Amino acid sequence: MSVELDEVRRFLAGQEPFTHLPDAELRSLPSSMTMTYVRRGQTVITSGEDNDHLYIVRSGAVDVMDDSGVLLDRRGTGDSFGYSTMLPGRGGHGGNSAGSAGSGPGTAVDDHGPSRYTMVAVEDSLLLVLPGEALVDLVGRHPDIARYYSGLSVRIRADSERLRSSSGADMLRRTVADLGTGSGAGTGAGARDGGRVLVTVDSGVTVAVAAQTMARHGVSCLPVVVGDRLVGILTDRDLRNRVLAEGRDAATPVSEVMTPGPVTVEPHTTVFEAMLRMSDLDIHHLPVTDPEAGGAPVGMLAASDVMRTLRSDPIYLAADLSKATTAAQMRRIVKDAAQMAAGFIERGASPDEVSGLLTVGLDSLARRLLVLAEEELGPPPVAYGFAVVGSQGRRAAGFASDQDNCLVLSDDYDPDAHGDYFRSLSDRVCDGLAEAGQVRCPGDMMASNPAWRMTAGNWARTFHTWTTAPEPDAVLHAQTFYDMRVVHGSRELVESVHRSAVASAKGSGRLHAQLAALAVRREPPLGVFRGLVVRRGGDYANTLDLKKGGIAAVVQIARLYALVAGVTAVGTGQRLSAAAAAGVLSQQGARDLTDAFGVLTGLALRHQARQLRLGEPADYAVSPDSLGRIERENLRDAFGIIKSIQSSLATAYPVRST
Structure with missing residues (x-):
């Protein structure tokens, strides 16, 4: 056997479903294969066209998409695709379903057919290629190969049907309870009803006992409890960094090395929100707690659970x-x-x-x-x-x-x-x-x-200057930096600056007046009789700017009310809700502005999505003629809400706005 063929043999020996083949079969299989190189963006298999080859990714990545372009799966090193067009039963990942009803072991038929899905390389990729006849012969000798690919075909077909029958919103609104998968420390949300029992440790046990518990149950993270109350989490990273790296004794109590007071989610929390929290905090585990059980831990959600679900x-x-x-x-x-x-x-x-x-x-x-x-x-x-x-x-x-x-x-x-x-x-x-x-x-x-x-000290002094002597140019800077949010490094440094800035801004009437002036400076493009006022000339003739006349105004209004209330939230919707809860904005006003913001950002994103599809630069210039009647009415209502709030601000903060 040549060096090249032996290298392929060793590679196949480590990949499913070939890893279980007899050594003699593994030695002969590479000689039936060829190797091909595909560049990123190249289509390997096209939906509706016949395919008579099995592909195994040696390096790179290939996406599997349905005929509407929805991504169903990504195949990486060691993964296969193309098998179902050559194995019995129509309807699988590549067009046929391997191992469908009526096709038992040893009944493989050379049934090449059209693929239901398109496979496109998303990286420069090296592919091993096995002809269909060789695959059929292999399956005849080793029926387990067909059963393995049958399972993959059923899963990919189910994913396709699920995506076709549900909108993107349905996927994004899936809750932690819907995952039904464990992180290795319990189920994603249902440790009580269907998954493995959640493994916890008491805060008083030693790190040696905790490590043994992790090893015994095959988990990488443990909720730490006192009775039924969650007080911390302990991860394998904590054991490496806070025990081994610091030379601590194995008898050290878990309470001294755990992460105390961890951020948690509840079963009804959306997976999307959980992912945002993980991304924002740069963490990989979130304990799941049940408010109906007094906040007791009921599961552990891992980033890997989310990634597997949201591929x-x-x-x-x-x-x-x-x-x-x-x-x-x-x-x-x-x-x-x-x-x-x-x-x-x-x-x-x-x-x-x-x-x-x-x-x-x-x-x-x-x-x-x-x-x-x-x-x-x-x-x-x-x-x-x-x-x-x-x-x-x-x-x-x-x-x-x-x-x-x-x-x-x-x-x-x-x-x-x-x-x-x-x-x-x-x-x-x-x-x-x-x-x-x-x-x-x-x-x-x-x-x-x-x-x-x-x-941090200079930031605090800069915010103090903006707060106590707010010149118009300085306020233009200040308003943006009040939206400060950390994405890497010391969270405490950034959040301490932001907390201090919000606290000092809360009582600054001069700053409030300047921010109010900015909020009313650009009125919505709405005429006296609720007509939509478009620009008359230039590159954006016959369009209106959704950002300057609407979105930016709501953002500035929400920022102002949040600072008046001393609220540290940075999201526009969160700020409006918190301001209403604090009594500085009416509940109706908060709801109206939130609705107006949703209408405007929805129109802007849909407009930009169309531009993206056409290869055009994204902007906020929307032609009213491109909108349906209901969209135009919603747009008028949104602009009317903003104009009304701006009038109230001009009365409450009588600062010249030009």
Whole structure:
């Protein structure tokens, strides 16, 4: 056997379903195969066309899509595709269903047929190719091969039917309780009703006992309890970093090394919301607690559970970023995520859900670039936090969102000793974001601008200046930075600055008046008789700007009321709800503004999704003629709500708005 064939044999020996073949079969199989190279974007199998080859991914990745372009699965190294068009029973992943009713072991028939699905390489890929006749012969000798592929075919067909019968909104609204899968520490949400029993440890046991419990049950994370009350979690990372790395004794109590007071989710929490929390906090496990049982832990949700369930969501592509190392890879993943997000808004997902998905992707991109920068530059000399502001900070990224970010540095920062490091880190990240497709901020509100790299103390003093002596130009900066949210590094540094800024802004009447002036500066394009007023000339003739005349006004109004109430929330909907709860905005006003914001962002995202499909730059310029009658009425109502609130603000804060 040649070196090349022996290498293929060894590769197949480690992959299902070939790993169980006799050695003699494994030795002869490679000689029946060829190897082919496909470039990223190349179609390997087209829906509706005949296929008579089995493909095994040696390296790279191939997407399986239905005839409407919905991603059903991604096949990576060691995975196979194309098998079902050659195995008995029509209707599987490639067109036929291997092992369908009536086809028992040893009854394989050379039944080549058209594929139901399209397979496209999403990376430059090397594929092993086995002719259909050879596959049929192999299945005749080893029926387990057919049974293995039958299971895959049934799953992919079920996924296809599920996606065809449900909108993107249905997928995104799936709850933790719906997962029904465990993280290795219990079931995703139902440790009480159908999965493995949740494994917990008492806070008083030793780390040795906890490690033995992990090993015995095959889990990587344990909820730590006192009675039925959750007090912390212990992960294998905690054991490595806080026990082994620090040389602690095996008799150390778990309470000394656990992560106390962990963030939790409840069974009714959506998987999407849970994923946002994991992404935002850069964690991989969330305990599931039941409020009806006094907050007792009932399960453990792991990031791997979510990824397995949402393989066809943009969140899955965000996970790919953790492996990306080149600008081209990141640019491709970000582009794919945008295309998939466009599909979700087109299939009925809410604006909040789609904006959240886009935000997760951009957060993951920034986080990956920061990790790569730290690997290249070395560990940061002092603690820092990389924060996003503006729409990304509010978790409201759109298809046209540009960069808005900054650095919060420890007060131990020395410009002479540490300046070069953080300048290089910021340049790498902002350059990388631009190369991946997130355009630079036209106002240069980015960490690459030295003005937006400050110590926590300097940030606090800057916010104090904005608060106590709010000049109009300064307020333009201030309003964006009140949306500050950490995505990497020290959470405490960023959140302490933000808490301090909100606290100082709460009692600043002058700042409130300036923010109110900004909120009423651009009135909605609504005429005296509720007519939609369009622009008359230029590149955007006969269109209206959904952002300047509507979305931005709601964002500014929500920010103002949140600061008046001293609320640290950054999302527009959250701010409006919190302001109403605090009594600074009426409940009806909060509901009306939330509805108006949903209408406007929904129209904007659908408009931008269409532009994305056509290869056009995304903008907010919508022609009323392109809208249906109900959409135009909703748009008029939304603009009317905003105009009414603006009138109230002008009365409450009589500052000249021009």
